Amino acid sequence: MSTTREGEEHNRESQEVRLQRVESSNIAGIEMMLSKLVDSLAHNQRQMLEAQAQSQQHLLESLTTNFNKGLEEVLKHQNKALANPTGEKKVKADEKKQKTAENAVVPYVVEEYTNLFSAAYWGYWDEAKEYFKTHPDSVTKKITSDLETALHVAVKFKEWDFVEEIVKFLSVDDLEAKEKSGFTALHMAAAHGNIKAAESMVKKNRKLIMLRDNDGNIPLETAISNVSDGQDKTVKYLYIVTLKNYPSLFTGPQGAKLLCCTIEAGYFDVAISIVERFPDLAMEKIEKRDLYALESVVCRPFSFFSGTKLPWWQRFIYLFIRVNLRSPYDNLDLEEDKENPLENLESTLRAEEEENHLESSEGPIIRDEDSHLESYQVPIRDEENPLDSSGGQIVDEENPLDGSHGQIGNEEDENDETDKLSFVSTESKKGLIKFISERIMPSYLARVPLVKRLYNKKLMHKQAVVLVKKMLEQIDDKTTTVAEVIEFLNKTSVVNMAIKNGITEFIKECLDIFPFVISHDLRGESMIQIAIAERNEEILNLILDAGEDQRDDLVCKVDESGNSILHYVAKIAPSYHLNTISGAALQMQQETQWYKGIESMVHPFLKHTRNVNGDTAQFVFTEEHKKLVATGEKWMKETSGSCMVVATLIATVAFAAAFTLPGGNISQLESPKNGFPVFLRKNTFAMFALADAVALFSSITSVIMFLAIMTSRYSEEDFLISLPQKLILGLANLFLSMASILVAFGAALFLALRDRYAWTPIPIAIFGLISMFLFALEEFPLFFQMVRVTYWPRVLKSKNRRSNSSDKQTRLTIKQNSIKQKAKKDN
Incomplete structure (x- = not known):
């Protein structure tokens, strides 16, 4: 037993020793791990501190460097300011050109010319001058990837003081350097509209005027194509110096291109001056664009009054505006001061500015100059197609009514197209126009922005008419036979485009100068056929008035396919014309009116003539308008159905209100007034009863009209009078029923609340008027349009022009026209 106990104690001791050893070894391992961890953390901390110290040192060095550079710039600017006692300081702080990374794209700069580019970019002429002294060849070197010189860079970023200095420093040939797009520095200055920079370059080298860029544009064209505010003087200057020194630039296809560019930019006064001095351009063609100058005018219908869509109240103001058609190019003496025209031009511009300032300080001046159409006006920008300063045109509206731009006054030209705006007699109209133009317009309305815009429009319209007249007169002078005129008009297709765009002024001038045009075919169609196909009533009446003596020949005109003018009106109108009319039913109505109008104008025999098919x-007419008839039927039914629902609801409410009277009835069996309304003797109750009865009867009438529309046969004839008349009556009764039911509701509510709230009529009236106003705002435009078109149609409203010739004469005329068409086809 003792031996066993000793063995157990020995084992226990050995286990304790082993445990102690394991514990000691674990503690040693943990201590070693902790030691390594501490060392690692200390190493990382040292690295972080070193990196932070390095970054702080780098940031401090960067701040110091930037501060030193900024201090140098400030000292440099101060030295420049001290060296400039005249006060013309170059303040770079405000950076009027806003040269930032957002709006100034700096091209790639050749590395060795970085300093020169920086000097030209910021306008530091002293630095550039020092650089030129040490590097003489750098004056004409291309310092950017766009092949720009230092002069190009300065002009591009509008450093005009730098430009003036470097122009003095450069030689004559150095100014002719071109960049990647073929622009000289003068092209770029013209694009920016800086007259001083352009003048300094031209004074040193006049050859710059005729140098062209890669697109073939001279500086004058660049200035015209990049109009901006205040650039009129630059265009005027470049035009006059180009005209005096290189008049050959205004001839041939390039001259025609320049003329078209001038017209498209809206400089009609410059275009008029060019046409007067170079009449051959009226018949010159631009080869690359396949365009004539006359076509470029006709392609801009908004340049004429007939092509401008103005509201009636703006047309009324337009009537009283007078424009001054004087031009700075009138009586320009090209021989005067031929050797040095720039000084003479500068004095002329200065005198003109003084005159303008004097006149503008005195207010608008009334002048009577409409009878003198040979004098023109300063440039006017195109308001319908404004472009930005980078490549378009902007209307100068800051001061359009001063002496240089004319004045506002009375309009007494009886031939003016705007005379149709007046609804009074001729004598009273003249008196009213005179009073407004002399008393009211100059004193109160001359500075109104709307009046200024209308003035600019009217000035553009007048100048466009004068330009067209001049060009047509030049064509008349250059041609000797009728065939030559017809050939030119066929090549240009100006008459076809004018009728299509509805330019009445052009057709009037054309017929005045070439009255024989109405009897000839232009590209296979006569003028009357084109006017009918385009549904232009004003031009059609103008043609018929001009050809009154040959009316039978005009109305019996047939084309190569045997189509008469009645066949032309039977074809559906162009989509752009139909889209100006609201609703398919009204479109069909106007188409039927046109057909009936032409049918009443021609001889009855033509109604049954057939074409080659x-x-x-x-x-x-029936075949062409099948789809429009179906669409008009659908529109009529949907409109009538929607309105019928509303009318039925109003009728139901009005009927029920008659038996639920406000206040109730007297319920005294023994009283003789038993069953009478309580408020029978009140005036408000009478108003309620009357309004409720009107609402009931008008709504029922409206329902009847809409039912008649729903059950109509929808033939072509129905769209002329029947259907529109029913819809007009239905809408009128619906509006009356809505107004009446609101009045009845307001009267009933007032009867119920008058003893407690005496002010109830005020909000009732306000909310009722608001509801009626919203309904009228949405529905009345369509309603009034239907009334006007149905009862006072504008289509062929002129006098009856029915042919008085007999059947035999009509047949003979048709036969002769057919023979002519066949002969032309054979030839």
Whole structure:
């Protein structure tokens, strides 16, 4: 037993020793791990401290460097300011050109010319001058990837003081350097509209005027194409010096291109001056664009009054505006001061500015100059198509009414298209115009922005008409036979485009100068056929008035396919014309009015004539308008259905209100007034009863009209009078029923609340008027349009022009026209 106990004690001791050994070894391992961890943390901390110290040192060095550079710049600017006692300081702090990374894209700069580029970019002429002394060859070197010289860079970033100095420093040939797009420095200065920079370059080298860029544009074209505020003087200057020194630039296809550029930019006074001095350009063609100058005018319908869509109240103001058509290019003496035209031009501009300032300080001046259409006005920008300063045109509206831009006054030209705006007699109209133009317009309205914009429009319209007249007169002088005129008009297609764009002024001038045009075909169609196909009533009436002596020949005109003018009106109108009319039903109504109007104008025999396909005009009309009739039927039914729902609800409410009277009835069996309304003797109750009855009867009438529309046969004839008349009556009764039911509701509510709230009529009236105003605002435009078109149609509203010739004469005329068409086709 003792031996066993000793063995157990020995084992226990050995286990304790082993445990102690394990514990000691674990503690040693943990201590070693902790030691390594501490060493690692200390190493990382040392690295972080070293990196932080290095970054702080780098930041401090960077701040110091930037501060030193900024201090040098400030001292440099101060030295420049001290060296400039005249006060013309170059303040770079405000950076008027806003040269930042957002709006000034700096091209790649050749590395060795970085300092020169920086000097030209910021306008530091002293630094650039020192650089030129040490590097003489750098004056004409291309310092950017766009092949720009220091002069190009300065002009590009509008450092005009730098430009003036470097122009003095450069030689004559150095100014002719071109950049990547072929621009000389003069091209760039013209694009920016700086007259001083352009003048300094031209004075040193006049050859710059005729140098062209890669697109073939001279500096004058660049200035015209990049119009901006205040650039009129630059265009005027470049035009006059180009005209005096290189008049050959205004001839040939390049001259025609310059003329078209001038017209498209809206400088009509410059275009008029060019046409007067170079009449051959009226018939010159631009080869690359396949365009004539006359076509560029006709392609801009908004340059004419007939092509400008103005609201009636703006048209009324337009009537009283007088424009001054004087031009700085009138009586320009090109031989005067031939050796040095710039000084003479500078004095002329200065005198003109003084005159403008004097006139503007005295207010608008009334002048009577409409009878003198040979004098023109200063440039006017195109308001319909404004472009930005980088490549377009902007209307100068800051001071359009001063002496240089004319004045506002009375309009007494009886031939003016705006005379149709007046609804009074001629004598009273003249008196009213005179009073407004002489008393009100100059004193109160001359500075109104709207009046200024309308003035600019009217000035543009007048100048466009004068330009067209001049060009047509030049064509008349250059042609000797009728065939030559017709050939030119066929090549240009100006008459076709003018009728299509609705330019009445052009057609009037064309017929005044070439009255024989109405009897000739232009690209296979006569003028009357084109006017009918384009649905232009004003031009159609103008043609018929001009050809009154040959009316039978005009209305019996047939084309190569045997189509008469009745066949032309039977074809559906162009989509752009139909889209100006609201609703398919009204579109069909106007189409029917046109057909009936032309049908009443031609001889009855023509109604049954057939074309080469064997179709009569009525058959063509039916086939062409099938889709429009279906669309008009759908529109009529949907409109009538929607309105019928509203009318039915109003009728239901009005009927129920008649048996639920406000206040109730007297319920005294023994009283003789038993069953009488409580408020029977009140005036407000009478108003309620009357309004409720009107609402009921008008809503029922409206429902009847809409039912008649729903059950109509929807033939072509129905769209002329029947359907529109029913819709007009239905809408009128619906509006009356809505107004009446609101009045009845207001009267009933007032009867119920008058003893407690005496002010109830005020909010009731206000909310009722608001509801009626919203309904009128949405529905009345369509309603008034339907009334006007149905009862006072504008289509062929002129006097009846029905042919008085007999059937035999009509047949003979048609036969002769057919023979002519066949002969032309054979030739």
